[in-house]
Amino acid sequence: MQLTSEVKKYRFDFLKSRYIWLGLSIVYLVVGVVAYIALGGFEYHINFTGGAEVRLSFEKQLDIAKLRAAVSGAGWKDAVIQETGSTQRDFALRIGGSPDAKLEQNVTTIVKDAIPENKVTITGVSQVGAEVRSETTWNATVAIILAMLVLLLYIAARYEFRFGLGAFASLIHDILAILTFLVLTREQFSLDVLAAILAVLGYSVHDSIVVFSRIRENLKALKNMSEYDIVNLSINQTLRRTLLTSFSTLLSALALFLLGGETLRGFSLIMIVGIIVGTYSSIYIASPVMLAVHTKKGGE
Template identity: 50%
Template sequence: MAQEELKSINFMGWRKTIGAISILLLLVSIVSLAVNGLRLGLDFTGGTQIEVGFAEPANLGEIRTLLVEQGLENPTAVYFGSETEVLIRTQGAMQDGALVLIGNRLEALEPGAQIVRVERPAAGQAGLSQVIVLDGVSAAQVRDTDIFDRTYFGNVEFAQVEDGLAVTLENSLDVAYTNRLLTALSEHANTDVELRRSEFVGPQIGEELRDEGGLGMLVALFLVMLYIAFRFQYKFALGAVAALIHDVILVLGFFSLFQLDFDLTVLAAVLAVIGYSLNDTIVVFDRIRENFRLVRRGSPKEVVNFSLTQTLERTLITSLTTLLVLVMLFLFGGELINNFATALIVGVLVGTYSSIYVSANTLLALHIDREDLIPPPKEGEEQEELVP
């Protein structure tokens, strides 16, 4: 292929400037991850989610305000299928919200009063499920208040113990608080509210999900590097992995910078971004390898520019059609998958950019040339050529 045929866009003419921008974005992302960290969702931190059904469409803004007033930690409320179905999530157990409410009411009743501990009832106390030990109040002060309303807690017994007042409850704090929360939601919305389901994710399970998810991402990157090295050449493998690491860090940095919830759906989106970016990168690499073998007079920079120009239309069409679907998913998919769609939108944009400027830029930085792609001669090939 003659030199004059290499008409192309000079992508690599901007490679130093674009490379500096990429490094800056990576530094911002890494600093944000180090300072702010990720706002881990309930899947990773542990917590409770309950689904409730309203007789009439619910107002999420009012529900979120009420949840904070009820003492829940970092509560969220989103529609779940329709405007009458609401999914409520909170870090920690329902018991934690109950303890906050009880603590606040104790302080209002008697300044300095506090909860000492929560424990299981002693053996032989059939029908009772939980014991709370209080300090700074007497049974007479608490008995006639609504702190331990029997509507929610069932039968309540008081006994003086060595370190305070032991309050034994028929219903656990989780059950009592959930019932109280349903009543509060019903009164606030002035409509019937029904509990659909309640689930608890323990902190240990959350840690396992986080660790295994991170390990899965590292294994995926390692296998990608092996595949590219085998399919192409080790410089291509380093370029592909550099682009994938770049994409993952920028997506994580975006979620850290804007403090968006990072849960299992977002982790799945990050893994999908790795696959999407890799597919795009392999298409570019395949064309670069082919042109290095076909183009005889072009410099490595010119061959890379020519290859990127040839694949530009395919890259843009693929990315735009994907983004069109993702934007519709973001706009009309509901709050439950907003972060999933956001991660994919950011990932597709970053992945398209990295396929052009990070992976190809890395190849030039590693001084890729035509000799790297010439197949090694087979054993005995030279001797065969010498035979008359």
């Protein structure tokens, strides 16, 4: 491998603008913190808040505003109603609080009285009590923490500790970026969203490993090149593979979002956001942090 020819091969100086991108990431995350405080936190699914979800199917198409008016008029001011599917006949009604044994009967009566001209059928009811809610919240927290620790230890053991720190910084960034997206868009934090976050963590680490593997190879082969140039070169060499992998995975997630209906909406939406964020962080967070740790340690 010729030093001069390899240096000429990298077209983009990603590290030159790393502080600009880092600054933009910080601004975005700060906006998320402000929004979190101003809006009162996340919009949680009943899996985390406790309550019930009632799935309704109407015989004819129905304006969702009419259903909302009927539910609100019954005293459920904080109930959330979402259309499921694209037929304007199927809806999900989410009600917080303690589960009610007569909930199905009450919903049926309220809807029939308010919209008598459109026959309604209850297709399913899901209830989550306080005990299940607490267990779900705890399991979600533990799952994310354990996933991050395992991924950090894996990279630190396979490469060097500084590579592990770079990957860890990337994972923290990805989680915070997704949480900020949830706050700003008021998307519900559900078990599906949690599953997508865990999948994104693995995807992000894979992207980082691809770059780290090339960096390690180049560190051994290009002894006379500075680490700054080696990291830049490695990112350029793996850029095509990174973008192609991201694009193909993004298409799959987009197909799920467009065709999967309400059931897969939360999962696929977070996957789309996570793929974009994970690709970005593997270039502008993981590698620059790894380089910064070495530079500080070496006193350069």
